[in-house]
Every structure is written in structure tokens, then in C-alpha cells.
Amino acid sequence: MDATEVAAYLKNHPEFFDHYADLLAQVLIPDQHGGHAISITERQLGTLRDRTRKLESKLAELLHFGEENDAIGEKLHRLAVSLVAAGDFPAVLAALYAHLGTDFAVPHVTLRLWGINAPQGEEGRVEFATADTATQAFAAGLRHPLCGPSARFEALSWLDPNVRSVALMPLQRGTETIGLLALGSEEMHRFYPEMGTLFLTRLGDLACAALIRTL
Numbered sequence: 001m002d003a004t005e006v007a008a009y010l011k012n013h014p015e016f017f018d019h020y021a022d023l024l025a026q027v028l029i030p031d032q033h034g035g036h037a038i039s040i041t042e043r044q045l046g047t048l049r050d051r052t053r054k055l056e057s058k059l060a061e062l063l064h065f066g067e068e069n070d071a072i073g074e075k076l077h078r079l080a081v082s083l084v085a086a087g088d089f090p091a092v093l094a095a096l097y098a099h100l101g102t103d104f105a106v107p108h109v110t111l112r113l114w115g116i117n118a119p120q121g122e123e124g125r126v127e128f129a130t131a132d133t134a135t136q137a138f139a140a141g142l143r144h145p146l147c148g149p150s151a152r153f154e155a156l157s158w159l160d161p162n163v164r165s166v167a168l169m170p171l172q173r174g175t176e177t178i179g180l181l182a183l184g185s186e187e188m189h190r191f192y193p194e195m196g197t198l199f200l201t202r203l204g205d206l207a208c209a210a211l212i213r214t215l
Contacts, residue, residue, distance in 0.1 A: 108184030145200035169204030
């Protein structure tokens, strides 16, 4: 019999160890953590300890992610309250920039709006600076937030030159894209392609709703 056949036999005949219980203590195998031989029972205990450590590590990781999500949710709540309380367009912008810059610690926040009228006296704001057709087409093609190195987005020439990674959120009124909110960081891996975008989607929805309400 080869090793595969032995393993298959033992798997299919668990009663074998009932008949040969002493064999478990007599058979010695190399210890994976040392040079001395140990019994099968000791090896099983060691395997269980290893599995327990891995499960504990995974649980700690899940708890950490849960705490991070709770913290982000609380920040989004504070932002939402401020946006609801903002009575006009400048107040919405002030609340948006303040929370993103302090609560979320985003060093570069840029907003562009098009296809929508500026409030009287606000026409000269940078948010209404003309966006070229490439930028508008790029934003219209986004169905969800997009993250990654800033070098990927050459069309967005209005980004700060020091920015190395960005999160881009299309702002939509119904099916029409009316702007783009860009979060930028000088850290290459602050915003990366594989990161989750659930909270970014909610952030974009909150910002867009508040902007449309005051425009």
C-alpha cells in the first residue's frame, strides 16, 4: 500500500483507532516546530493550537476593520448633519471642505461643476471653472467612485501637481453627470484601485444632494 491508500483506509475506517488505541501513543512523527519526535496526539494538539492562533488573528483583523468602519460611519454622519444644516451654496462648500480636510484628513479636495447654473454672485468660483470635454466625458463614464494613482488620469489637469493618488466621485442629477469630486493625497497608496468604495459612494451622494439643493 502506498501513502495515499493508507490515508484513504484510515479516513474510511475511523474505528481502526478504537481497536488499536495504543498505537496513537506509540507512533512518533517529526515535530514541525523542532527536531524531536512527538506522538500523533501531540501533533494533533499542535495543529489545533496553530488553527486557534490563525482564527484569533483573523478575528482581531475583523474587529479592527469593524472599528475603522464605525469611525468612518461616524464621520459621514457628522458631514451629513453639517450639509443638511447648510442654508446656501457657499455654506455647503464650506462644510464639505472642512469635514474632508479635518475629519477625513484629505489634504487635497477639488470640485468641478458643469451643466448647472451658478448662484448669483458665485459665478467666478473655481468650482464653476470651465471643464473641458475630456473631463466631462471621463466623469460621465464613471458609474461608481474610482481610485488609483493620479498618473492614470491625465485628463484631469486641474489636480494639484503634488497629488499622487486620488479618489474620484461622479456627481449625478438623475442620469446626468453634473460634476466631479476629487480627493487627492501625496501618499501613493492612500487611494488604491482595490480599495472599497462603499463609503466614497455615500460621500458623493451626500455632497451631490446638498449641492443640487442649494443650486
